[in-house]
C-alpha cells in the first residue's frame with residue numbers, strides 16, 4: 001500500500017496540474033432511469049436505480065474522455081464522487097492533458113467550452129438540453145430565494161457579464177464568451193447567456209445530463225473537500241485526502257486508511273479515484 005501511495009504521489013508530481021475540471025450530475029429523468037420505474041414509482045423513490053445509472057454513465061463519460069480523447073490525450077485524471085443524502089450523485093473530475101493537448105488560447109477555449117445558449121434553429125436538441133440542465137438558478141434580484149444566495153449575492157457569481165470573446169486569464173479565472181443575444185423563455189424566467197453554466201456541446205448531447213466543464217489551470221481556488229478513495233492502476237483501493245491548493249496550485253494527496261468500494265456501502269460524503 002505504501003508503494004501505491006508513493007506511486008500516486010509520483011504521478012501527481014510527474015503529470016502536474018490539472019487542465020480541466022468537470023462536474024457530472026446524474027439526470028434522474030434520463031430514459032435509463034425512467035425505464036426501470038414500476039407502477040407509480042418516481043425516480044426519487046428509487047435511489048438505488050439512480051446510483052446504478054450514475055455509475056454506468058460515469059464509466060462511459062470517463063471512457064469518452066480518457067480513451068476516445070475528446071479533449072485530447074489525457075495523461076491522468078482524478079475524480080471525487082459525492083453521494084449526498086438527498087441531492088443527486090455527482091462527480092468532480094480533474095484532467096491533466098499532455099503538452100500537445102493543452103488548452104492555451106481563447107480559440108482552444110471556444111473549441112471545448114461553451115457558455116452560451118445554442119441556436120434552437122440549428123441545434124434544437126442541444127438547445128433543449130442546455131436550457132434544461134445548464135442554466136444556473138436563476139437567482140439574484142429575480143429569485144432571491146434561490147439556494148445559491150448568500151447575503152443577497154449569488155455564491156457562484158451569477159449572472160455573469162456579457163463578453164464578446166473568451167479571455168484566457170482574468171485574475172486567475174477564465175472568462176468564457178457570452179455574447180449579448182436575445183433572451184429566451186425558460187420556465188417562468190427570461191434567460192440569456194449570462195446564466196449559462198459552461199459545458200461541452202458534444203458531451204452534453206451524448207449524455208443528456210448536467211456536465212459542467214471549466215478550465216482548471218486558471219482557477220486559483222479550486223478546492224476539493226477531503227476524505228476520499230483512490231484506486232491505483234492495479235485496481236487496489238486506498239483512501240486519501242486530496243486538495244487542490246489554490247495558493248500553491250498543487251494537487252496534494254495524503255494517506256489514510258483503506259475502506260470498502262461498493263457505492264451502496266459507502267458513507268455519505270466524497271470519494272475520490274485517481275488514475276493514469
Ligand SMILES: [Zn+2]
Nearest residue numbers: 139148154158
Ligand atoms: Zn446563483
